[in-house]
Amino acid sequence: MEQLILAEGCNVAEVTMCAPAEVSELFQFAAPWPELAAWFTRTQMLILLIPVIVIGLFWLALRNPKLVPGKLQMAVESAYSLVRNDIGKDVIGPGGEKYVPYLLSVFMFVLIGNFYEITPFVNFPVTSRIAIPGFLAVFTWIIFVVAAVRKQGLAYFGHLIWPPGVPIALKPLLGVIELVSTLLVRPFSLAVRLFANLVAGHLMLSLLLGTAGTFIWASLTNPEIGYGKGALGIAWFVMGLGIFMFEMLVAFLQAYIFTLLSAVYIQSSIHPDH
C-alpha cells in the first residue's frame, strides 16, 4: 500500500529518496467500502482483528494443555508467565493478582498491534495512530488513580500536593512537581512513548524499503535511469533490513515497557510507602 503511495509521486531520476509530499499520507487510509461506514478503514479492520487473533492464539494453545507443553503452548505460557510473575507479582507485590487480567490484555493488544508493522502484507502498526496508545494510557491512568483513592482515600491528592516527609520550605515546589508529574506527565508520556516509537519505525521502514523497491524497479525497467540508482536502491534495502530487525525488537520492547510502567504506577498507588 505504501509502495503505491511512494511510487506514484516519485521522480526517480532526481531524488535520493522517495518521500510523499505530506508524511501523514503514509498513516492514513481511505475506507474501502465507503457505503458501509466512513470509519471502517483498514486501520479499524486491523484493530478489530486483534482480539480475534489473541483469543484464537490462547484458545489454540491451551485447549488441550499437556504437562510437557508443545511449542505453541510453551510460547503462550511464557508470555502469560512474563506478565503474571515478572510484571504482576514482582513489581506490584501483594495484591497484584487483581491487576494481571488488565496487564495481560494491554500487553497482548500492544504486542499484536506492534507486530502488524513487521507482518508481510500488512506493515502498518495500529499503535501508530495516537488514539490507541492515548486510550490505553487513559485506562492505566484511571486504574492507578482509582486504586490509590480506594487505598488511601482522598488523602492521596493531599499527599500529592503537600508531600509528607519533605522540609517545609520545599513542600510547595515539590507538591506542584509531584502533582504534575503524577497526574499529567505519566499518562501523556506513556502514550507518546509508544506512539512515537512506532511512528518512527513505520516511517523509516516505509521510506527505506519503499524507496528501495521503487529505485530497483525503475532501474530495471526504465531504460533512461542508469544502474547507479539500482545500486542506491540496494543500499537502501540493506539499511531497511537492518531497521526491520531492530523493529522486531522494538515491537516487543515497547509492549513490555508499557505493561511494566502500568504495573509500576499501580504499585506506587497501592503501596505508597515504597
Add this chain to the structure above:
Amino acid sequence: MDLAAAEAIKGGLLVMGYGLAAVGPGIGIGIVVGNAIQAMARQPEAAGMVRTTMFLGIAFTEALALIGFVLFFLA
C-alpha cells in the same frame, strides 16, 4: 529576512531542533546502560533485577527524545 526565505529554512530549523533535543537523552541512556553493565558485572546474580530496572530507565529517558521527534512533525 522576508517571509519566503523564512519559510524555506523552517524545515532545517525543525531538524536542528530535534537534533539538539536528542543530545540529552543520548547521554542519559548511555549513563543508565553503562551503570547497569557495571552493576551486572559486580554481582551477576542480581542481573535479572538490574536488567528490568535498566529497561525502565531507558524508557523514561527515551520518552524525552521521542517527544522531540513528535514535535518535529507537529510544527
